[in-house]
Amino acid sequence: MAHQESEERAEEWAVLQAIYPELEIDPGNPFAAHMELMVKPSTPLPVTFEQVVERLAYLPPLHLHITLPVGYPEAPPSVTVSTVPSWLPPDVTAKLANQALLLWEEYGGGQLFTYISHLQEAAETTFGLSELTLPSDLKPDLLAYSIRTKRELFDKETFECEVCLEPKKGSVCYRMQRCNHVFCIACLQDYYNNCIKEGDVNNVKCMSVDCGQSAHGSSKKKDRLISPKELLQIPISIDNVDRYAKIKRKKKIEADPTIIYCPRSWCQGAMRTKKYPKITNVSEMDESDSEADEPVAEVAESQDVAAFEKRRVGITGMDRLAVCEDCNLAFCQICLASWHGDFVRCEPRDSAQLTEEDQASLNFIMKNCSPCPTCSVPCQKSHGCNHMTCFQCKSHFCYLCAAWLRPENPYEHFNNPKNKGCYQRLMDMAEGDMAQGDIQFGGRRGAEQIADFWEQEAMRIQMEINELDS
Structure with a gap:
């Protein structure tokens, strides 16, 4: 039994x-x-x-x-x-x-x-x-x-990289944290390192064409950038991740008209602000949701510089105090002088007062660059057609007149006879505007051209008059 x-x-x-x-x-x-x-x-x-x-x-x-x-x-x-x-x-x-x-x-x-x-x-x-x-x-x-368990199971699987389209073991792949798309580490490193090297931080995001689409594939959500913390996990070198984080922050600061810069000509650092804290440890930077490098909300209502200056002048007391994040200079946001206390009356410094070097740079930009109609970033064409896409905000515009173009049909602008200044001029300056001599522009750049022409004419006429008098 x-x-x-x-x-x-x-x-x-x-x-x-x-x-x-x-x-x-x-x-x-x-x-x-x-x-x-x-x-x-x-x-x-x-x-x-x-x-x-x-x-x-x-x-x-x-x-x-x-x-x-x-x-x-x-x-x-x-x-x-x-x-x-x-x-x-x-x-x-x-x-x-x-x-x-x-x-x-x-x-x-x-x-x-x-x-x-x-x-x-x-x-x-x-x-x-x-x-x-x-x-x-x-x-x-x-x-x-x-x-550890998630990684061990992932390493044993086989995936097809969505970039090189080759089957790879999970041990040489990386799964994106937000969307779960899988790429081989080599492809991710090549792409992200190149984007960071060229300063194109707005494209440091998931490379899948389907990323962000709804379940039906009919619409796409706003692209979200990869956080510095995740880049380190791929891994991207800490030097490149640090550069990425600093460029992102710099773009945000430059797009925010409420930021005042240090009056010291050798410094020009931005004022300290809780909105854009200085980067100390990129390994702890784990942004959430829409951390895409988009202009801050205040920019849309602050495009008028004069209106912003009017608000700035209205600042009183200790609110006028600003401290440079680079050289630690305490200065007044109104008059840009060293901090003089909150009971001293001061007047705003003339913002038009530029150094000779700054004025020369500004003159070159006004004369040789076309501004984006959305974010005003100056753009200069090296080759190709006159349909431009802004590197900063991705707006479509005409290089000749800086007019905003409809993304779904940007070439309509060049095919419309009513646009006399740009009609059938899509390929003008295909080798770059610096290679074909004087070309007539429209918009702000065209106005600069006309002003420059009449200034030269006035100088020529004055010289002829002086020669006749002598």
């Missing part, structure tokens, strides 16, 4: 091991076994560690210990359930262990396969838990386990 019971218990292990190869028989007890069940919730479980919520995709496995007693299957199996560390509440582990007895009583015999299947299904819903609150000392272990 005892021999028959032993055979029945050995047969039970053989059946279970055929289904679950991970089941391990205890070397010291042939009728005891152990196995681990992966806990991967169908949706990441929110876990609160002292008011800090982390969403964990993987949790430490469920340890299942089973002992088949003498008399099994007429006698119920002995089951214990635990986790290391103990993240699962004791009442839940006790309930899970009791399920084995309930199944044995319900079906009248050995139902270990059904029981283990029940535990695997329950693990997908984290055993009925919608959230969990744990001590903070468990946070490092649980976070590390989730990250």
Whole structure:
């Protein structure tokens, strides 16, 4: 009889091991076994560690210990359930262990396969838990386990890179955090390093053409830039990530008319502001949502410089105090002099007063560059047609007259006879405006040309008059 019971218990292990190869028989007890069940919730479980919520995709496995007693299957199996560390509440582990007895009583015999299947299904819903609150000392272990397990499973898979279209093992690939698109690390590094080197930080985003589209593929959400913290994980070198973060910040500051610059000619640093804190550690910079380098909201209502100056003059008291973030000079936002206290009356400095070098640079830009009609960034064409796309804000415009063009049909502007200054002039200056001599422009640049022509004419006439008088 005892021999028959032993055979029945050995047969039970053989059946279970055929289904679950991970089941391990205890070397010291042939009728005891152990196995681990992966806990991967169908949706990441929110876990609160002292008011800090982390969403964990993987949790430490469920340890299942089973002992088949003498008399099994007429006698119920002995089951214990635990986790290391103990993240699962004791009442839940006790309930899970009791399920084995309930199944044995319900079906009248050995139902270990059904029981283990029940535990695997329950693990997908984290055993009925919608959230969990744990001590903070468990946070490092649980976070590390989730990250490590996710990476180990990812490394074993095979993916097709969406850039080079070659199948690659996960160990040489990277999954984007926000959209889950997968690319090989080599393609990501080549693209992002090149963008950062050229200063094209607005294109440091997911390279998938489908990224941001709705479920039906009918619309595309606003592109979101990759955070410095994620770039380091790809990995991109910390020097390049630091350059990326600083260029992004510089673009935002330059687009914000409320920022005042240091009056020292050798410094010209921006004033300190909480809106754009100075970068100290890029590894901690993890921007959320729409951290695309777009102009700040105040820009749209501050395009009129005179209106902004009027508001600035209205600043009173200590609100006038500004401190340069580079040289630490304290100065007045109104008169741009060194800080003179909040009770001194002052007048705004004439913003038109430029150094000789600055004036020469401004004259060159006004004469040789066409401004973007949206963000006013000066653009100069080196080659190609006169349909331009602004590097800064992506607006479409005409290089000849700086008129805004409809993105869906930008060439209509050059085919309309009513646009006499630009009609059929799409390919004028195809080799660049510096290579073909004088070309008539429109808009602001055209007005500069006309003013320059009449200034030269006036000087020529005056010279002729002077020659006649002499």
